[in-house]
Amino acid sequence: MPQEGEDRALIDFVEGVLAEKSEEGAVVAVGGLGLTLFLSHPTLQSLPPKGNKVRLFGYLHVKEDLLQLYGFSDRRERDIFLKLIAVTGIGPRVALAVLSAYDPDAFVRIVACEDLEAITAVSGVGKKSGQRIILELKDKLAPLAGDLGVVVGGPDGSDLAREAREALKGLGYSVREANHALEGYAADEPSVEGMIKYALKRLGGSG
Missing domain, CATH: 1.10.8 (Helicase, Ruva Protein; domain 3)
Structure with a gap:
């Protein structure tokens, strides 16, 4: 069952045989179907060779006549993704670019320290978008930052x-x-x- 905060995931996970890998994601064979999933670079690199069984947590993005499936190595990565796409003006592809640049813990630290330069270093994230990410996620990520020993708004070097x-x-x-x-x-x-x-x-x- 999806955990709290994951009600928008729609597809909790995909489990099947890894059929193909590309620079943007992978194809997983499930019940005679080949499902294309867009993945962050770290998740893509963590996949086994083709022909092996894989299990990825999922999110189905629905927009008009477009359906796109995104995959994640664990629930924590997906949770950060869901928080990112809830930010005004941030879509799934930009959220995935952020997770390709920073692992979840690093991203939490960056937001907690209000490191705008680090966020805008990600392709597709401009100054205004970066400011919105910090503004809208700082409080939401504060508990996670506390677990990492980071003081929200603190310099942290x-x-x-x-x-x-x-x-x-x-x-x-x-x-x-x-x-x-x-x-x-x-x-x-x-x-x-x-x-x-x-x-x-x-x-x-x-x-």
Whole structure:
């Protein structure tokens, strides 16, 4: 059964054999039908080879004469997706782009710290859209932020993190790679240089 807050999912999950994979998603064979699901990059990368059984949580997007099925690796990813598409002006494809750039925990931290630059680094998210995401989701995500030890509206080293992220992007790393590598950084006196060295070590680079 869908959990609280997931009443709009319509299709709780899809379980079947992975028939095809593409850059945007996958086809899952279920009962003689091939269902196309749009997936975030992390979910797509987590799929097994073709021919194996898969189980993805789902959301059926219905718009006039268009039906699109979105798949998620777990309920947490889907819950963030549903919250994103509830934001004014944010559609499923942009929400999926956000989840391709940031895992759910990283996104919660970004919203809690009101890191507009991080949100607008996602393709399809402009300044106004980013501001709406922060404004409309900050309170809704506050309990999750608290679980992660992040103070809503607090600095959380966001200015330093932005500089470090930009430096890592300049070295050729994606936004998602940069943010993932910076997660868990802690120091008595945080610095951009320290963050970059920490991230490069996690990424397997030099420094």
